[in-house]
Amino acid sequence: MTENLVSIRGLTVEFRVPRGILRAVDEVDLDICKGEILGLVGESGCGKSVLAHAIIKQVDPNGYIKGGKVLFEGKDVFSMSEEDLRRFRWKDVAIIFQGAQNALNPVMRVFDHMIDTVLAHEKSSKEEILKRSFDLIKMVRLDADRVLKLYPHELSGGMKQRVISAMSLLLSPKFLILDEPTSSLDVLTQKYFLRLMRDIHEKTGITMLFITHDLGCVAEVADRIAVMYLANIIEIGDVKEIFYDPKHPYTAALIKSIPSAIGKMGEIKPIPGPIPDPVFPPSGCRFHPRCQYASDKCRKERPSIINIGGGRLVACHLYTQG
Ligand SMILES: Nc1ncnc2c1ncn2[C@@H]1O[C@H](COP(=O)(O)OP(=O)(O)OP(=O)(O)O)[C@@H](O)[C@H]1O
Numbered sequence: 531m532t533e534n535l536v537s538i539r540g541l542t543v544e545f546r547v548p549r550g551i552l553r554a555v556d557e558v559d560l561d562i563c564k565g566e567i568l569g570l571v572g573e574s575g576c577g578k579s580v581l582a583h584a585i586i587k588q589v590d591p592n593g594y595i596k597g598g599k600v601l602f603e604g605k606d607v608f609s610m611s612e613e614d615l616r617r618f619r620w621k622d623v624a625i626i627f628q629g630a631q632n633a634l635n636p637v638m639r640v641f642d643h644m645i646d647t648v649l650a651h652e653k654s655s656k657e658e659i660l661k662r663s664f665d666l667i668k669m670v671r672l673d674a675d676r677v678l679k680l681y682p683h684e685l686s687g688g689m690k691q692r693v694i695s696a697m698s699l700l701l702s703p704k705f706l707i708l709d710e711p712t713s714s715l716d717v718l719t720q721k722y723f724l725r726l727m728r729d730i731h732e733k734t735g736i737t738m739l740f741i742t743h744d745l746g747c748v749a750e751v752a753d754r755i756a757v758m759y760l761a762n763i764i765e766i767g768d769v770k771e772i773f774y775d776p777k778h779p780y781t782a783a784l785i786k787s788i789p790s791a792i793g794k795m796g797e798i799k800p801i802p803g804p805i806p807d808p809v810f811p812p813s814g815c816r817f818h819p820r821c822q823y824a825s826d827k828c829r830k831e832r833p834s835i836i837n838i839g840g841g842r843l844v845a846c847h848l849y850t851q852g
């Protein structure tokens with residue numbers, strides 16, 4: 531039996547917006563197994579970042595966690611004391627935020643960032659931090675002697691992303707969330723970064739949630755994939771099985787719509803219809819206005835995510851009885 535590091539149950543996150551309430555994460559159930567790399571994919575705005583932040587109980591001020599729970603090693607994150615939550619956020623989990631490269635302080639050298647990160651959360655000597663930083667910068671295959679002395683503007687985009695990855699590992703977290711870590715990198719640098727993440731995963735055994743809208747990236751790095759559509763997780767499965775035998779009509783459409791995914795160039799087909807308004811989402815199955823198999827039941831009833839065997843979970847009436 532694989533053990534879960536993170537179990538998300540019925541998680542719902544909403545935002546107050548001028549037009550009403552926007553439900554960004556809608557009763558999501560998701561397990562992240564110890565030691566795996568889980569890819570979370572879906573079109574822009576489907577709720578990937580909001581879901582990731584909610585795992586550490588972080589929501590923008592105009593939002594709130596409406597319901598559900600997150601268990602980390604069986605501990606209920608939402609009922610932790612402030613002190614436990616603070617420790618959890620730094621000791622157990624590290625997040626590389628979307629656009630984190632731009633958050634490096636331009637007047638601080640790489641090593642100063644390392645010192646600040648460690649000292650903000652634990653007592654340590656400069657020598658100890660130097661040793662740890664040196665090892666980690668080497669692990670992301672950079673010249674530690676040189677890079678630790680550089681300022682952010684002296685690093686290329688790919689180097690910055692590797693420095694940030696090293697920083698995220700400084701406190702030896704058990705769980706690393708990477709939110710679109712490759713979106714600002716060119717294709718070759720992306721490939722190199724993905725291989726590096728796989729290597730780090732093999733060396734350290736760290737559990738990762740790898741968020742991207744690029745299916746090609748996730749195919750290279752993940753063990754399993756969870757597909758998100760308009761605040762819902764609609765399919766979960768082994769990476770190869772999802773690519774070669776997608777069960778949910780949206781997953782199938784997504785794979786066909788993206789040139790970097792598996793498939794011949796001539797077969798690329800955009801997903802029909804626009805992404806619906808998240809403040810007034812469609813009734814029943816959220817995908818029904820764009821789905822060629824939509825029935826009356828799909829328009830009325832929202833499908834629950836069910837296990838259809840072989841570790842595959844799907845939320846679609848084509849797989850439910852009756
Ligand atoms: N603070 C906020 N206030 C209002 N709406 C928000 C807020 N943060 C996110 N949203 C909305 O929640 C939905 C999910 O946003 P989220 O950032 O999680 O998308 P995403 O899947 O990460 O997209 P991307 O691939 O572009 O990063 C979107 O409709 C977004 O506009």
Ligand code: SF4
Nearest residue numbers: 815818821828846847
């Ligand atoms: S539930 Fe119905 S509308 Fe939704 S994806 Fe399945 S067949 Fe299509």
Ligand SMILES: [Mg+2]
Nearest residue numbers: 578579580628
């Ligand atoms: Mg995002």
